[in-house]
Amino acid sequence: MISLDANTRDNKTKGELSIIRDSGNVPAIIYGGKEKNEKISVSKKLLKLTIEKENFLSNIVTLKVNGKDQNVLPREVVYDILTDEPIHVDFLRVVPGVKIRIEVPVEFINHEKSPGLKRGGVLNIVRRKVELKCPSEKIPEKLTIDLDGVDIGESFKISSVKLESDVVPTIQGRDFVIATLAAPTVMKEPEKPADAEAAEGEEGAEGAEAAAADGDKPAAEGAEAAAADGDKTATEGDKKEGDKKEGDDKKPTDKKAAEQKK
Numbered sequence: 001m002i003s004l005d006a007n008t009r010d011n012k013t014k015g016e017l018s019i020i021r022d023s024g025n026v027p028a029i030i031y032g033g034k035e036k037n038e039k040i041s042v043s044k045k046l047l048k049l050t051i052e053k054e055n056f057l058s059n060i061v062t063l064k065v066n067g068k069d070q071n072v073l074p075r076e077v078v079y080d081i082l083t084d085e086p087i088h089v090d091f092l093r094v095v096p097g098v099k100i101r102i103e104v105p106v107e108f109i110n111h112e113k114s115p116g117l118k119r120g121g122v123l124n125i126v127r128r129k130v131e132l133k134c135p136s137e138k139i140p141e142k143l144t145i146d147l148d149g150v151d152i153g154e155s156f157k158i159s160s161v162k163l164e165s166d167v168v169p170t171i172q173g174r175d176f177v178i179a180t181l182a183a184p185t186v187m188k189e190p191e192k193p194a195d196a197e198a199a200e201g202e203e204g205a206e207g208a209e210a211a212a213a214d215g216d217k218p219a220a221e222g223a224e225a226a227a228a229d230g231d232k233t234a235t236e237g238d239k240k241e242g243d244k245k246e247g248d249d250k251k252p253t254d255k256k257a258a259e260q261k262k
Helices: 014-022 044-052 194-261
Strands: 002-008 025-031 038-043 061-065 068-079 086-093 099-109 122-125 129-135 143-146 155-157 177-182
Touching: 002 044, 014 025, 025 044, 038 044, 038 061, 044 086, 099 122, 099 177, 143 177
Parallel strands: 002 061, 025 086, 099 143
Antiparallel strands: 002 038, 025 038, 061 068, 068 086, 099 129, 122 177, 155 177
């Protein structure tokens, strides 16, 4: 059981509350039962360490106020908006026989003994906490669900959790689900045989050789065509040039013959 030292306080203004907080303490109040509300303060350092423990709000705490022990239940912790530091705590007196509402965490055990989880199943948690109505002296620390032997497709309902006769869930009229063990969402692709992988590798190599051969063929044909066109152009150029020269040779001869006739 958690234990905290506390001191009574008698402040009446906000300024006095600030002084309490500046001194490293957190104002708190104890209420419930037939006794009057009691103003107290607790060490901020010890309170933060206690809050960090799991299920602080569902565990009974023993407050030692001026040397006197009394069992209380933390109901609310108020935090500063900017610093996120605790600045106030409400504690409810634990009075025997008085029933209260409280959220109790759910714990799953024996994961390694579940055949469904071993085969890749997924544990879908619908409710991590269950609200119960029970006597303050019979608050269960947690609800335990055993996964030993549980297979894919099975579910856990509130009826499968063992509770005392005077401890009941606040949700009545239906057997609500807490968690299910579902099949894996991603199926693993089967591995290919080594022969199939080798055959695919050979087909890929043949395809690459064929592609290379086809690529060389157009290039060679293009080169031959270009060479042929070049030869043709060169021949035609030579022919024209030869014709031009022959014409030039004839013109002076004709002119000389004409002069001789004169």
